Amino acid sequence: MYQCFGLLGIMKSSKIPVHTIVTGCAMSCGFLISIAGHKRYGYPKSTYLYHQVSGGAIGKSKDLEEEVIEVLRLQDMIEEHTIENTKIKIGKLKKIYKAKSDWFIDTDEAVKLKIIDEIL
Numbered sequence: 001m002y003q004c005f006g007l008l009g010i011m012k013s014s015k016i017p018v019h020t021i022v023t024g025c026a027m028s029c030g031f032l033i034s035i036a037g038h039k040r041y042g043y044p045k046s047t048y049l050y051h052q053v054s055g056g057a058i059g060k061s062k063d064l065e066e067e068v069i070e071v072l073r074l075q076d077m078i079e080e081h082t083i084e085n086t087k088i089k090i091g092k093l094k095k096i097y098k099a100k101s102d103w104f105i106d107t108d109e110a111v112k113l114k115i116i117d118e119i120l
Contacts, residue, residue, distance in 0.1 A: 001053065001074055004029035008081065011036045022046040022116070032078065035085040035115055042116040048105040050088075052097045053078060087114040 011018045011033070020037030022030075027049035034040060034048065042048075053075045057067035079093045096103050110116045 001029065004032055005077065007033060008036050011038075014038075021120070022048070025049065031115075032081055035082065039118075040116040041118050041120050042107050042110055043120050044107055046107050046110070046116075048110050048115055050082065050093075050096065050103045050105070052100065085114075087112075 017038040022042040026034035055071040
């Protein structure tokens with residue numbers, strides 16, 4: 001996840017427009033990267049997947065507490081990035097979070113939600 005946010009920072013600050021094209025699927029970090037494009041494209045049968053952060057920890061109770069805090073921080077960053085770059089509302093993201101579900105999005109819905117700008 002950390003490397004993904006590093007790439008997102010590079011894309012955002014790029015003086016040269018970065019265009020993203022999803023030819024098959026954009027899942028997890030791929031979803032975050034695809035919505036960071038200055039111009040975003042998808043093929044007719046492309047699929048997009050949004051889900052909550054996954055994590056894991058081993059150790060004493062304080063270690064587990066620290067991991068939970070960090071995972072929640074990352075979750076907030078993912079939600080913020082998604083809201084800034086699409087028309088997806090925070091309520092929808094919170095619903096997915098509470099349900100512990102994956103959200104698969106087809107190309108038509110991706111256009112409506114401004115996940116992509118255009119279908120190729």
